[in-house]
């Protein structure tokens with residue numbers, strides 16, 4: 361399988377090259393040149409397999425320059441019971457006869473980013489070997505909260521790599537912040553940015569394309585790579601859990617072989633839902649993807665009105681990992697939508713950069729709405745859904761997942777669509793104790809994260825994950841703060 365850039369100027373790369381580079385040199389994102397097909401028998405065969413086997417099956421279709429043994433070994437080590445606190449890795453829980461929850465937060469940092477970031481740090485050193493790269497890999501991450509810790513955990517002390525994480529100073533939850541600033545490891549650096557996630561992400565993108573700093577780090581024996589979802593190595597492992605969820609529905613006899621289902625995905629940078637779309641292109645029977653946003657509803661407007669406009673107020677919400685106005689991975693969908701037209705994609709992205717806005721043809725709107733439904737939930741609706749879902753089903757969801765649930769309920773009441781749906785749950789409620797407990801009962805402002813976790817345990821009966829208990833009393837190791845303009849200097853300090 362070869363990879364090409366969404367901006368059309370680069371083709372014929374191997375998966376190792378795509379994973380190593382992160383971003384294509386023309387500023388585009390790497391995509392596979394085609395989608396391998398998986399047939400119904402193969403999907404049914406997945407019902408008998410473990411999660412690492414399912415993931416290997418998908419990865420082998422795309423990472424054809426890796427050996428089968430390499431891929432299986434990476435998957436076995438990444439999705440290991442020592443790293444995940446559920447033997448199914450990505451368990452599918454039943455909410456009603458027609459709605460299931462795919463829990464993607466049983467990994468070490470209790471958010472779905474672990475599904476990719478436990479395996480990427482194993483794939484990347486192999487990519488270095490395969491490409492004959494001599495330099496050390498310097499991974500730059502902009503995080504809206506969860507990617508940072510998941511990348512730090514994955515890359516901590518991985519030989520031949522260093523990692524710098526930039527997070528918005530006021531834009532992450534208390535637990536998210538504590539997880540990052542207490543990260544140990546020889547090769548890690550964590551910096552708070554005075555700004556929001558988009559500022560941090562733009563800063564990282566600027567560094568990636570700055571020739572001056574490229575030369576500087578080259579002289580020091582480094583080259584850049586990315587652990588953000590723009591990296592193909594982040595996306596491809598995510599395709600696997602869409603197949604896994606479908607196989608589990610078959611296994612639980614909730615659907616017939618070949619039956620189409622809906623997926624509901626709380627969305628920010630559009631990586632998660634895009635992996636689902638790729639799964640569908642590979643043959644997974646899907647009716648609709650329900651794209652759920654919070655008040656930062658730039659995607660909702662885009663899917664409904666064909667205008668992508670980031671010139672709007674930025675809201676800080678209880679679902680910070682979705683507080684994003686520039687959804688990077690949408691570019692990959694635009695590429696498919698335009699019939700793989702790199703010129704068109706480049707023109708839209710140029711407008712987005714210059715004017716913060718672009719518009720697509722009505723005909724593309726129809727194309728998008730054939731497979732996607734988009735909606736958003738405001739803060740009040742999200743809080744309300746956390747409470748209602750708990751009261752109705754005894755199930756506690758985090759605010760990101762609750763945004764998905766709120767949009768899904770609206771979708772069902774609007775369309776009366778009875779298709780079996782899988783709600784993709786992206787974080788453990790323990791990562792957002794304040795908002796979750798606060799939605800269930802009145803809380804005092806002064807009560808700390810650990811007290812809230814204990815309270816959530818009493819209310820939900822869910823075991824408090826190690827990711828939370830281990831934070832108590834852990835020393836803060838990272839206190840650096842910078843402006844978006846100073847990010848490059850911060851990086852120099854680190855080196």
Ligand SMILES: *Cc1c(COP(=O)(O)O)cnc(C)c1O
Pocket residue numbers: 471472473506507589626627628629630631632633681682760786787
């Ligand atoms: C990253 C994240 C999202 C958004 O996922 P995208 O792939 O960026 O769309 C949603 N929920 C949580 C908890 C996340 O960490």
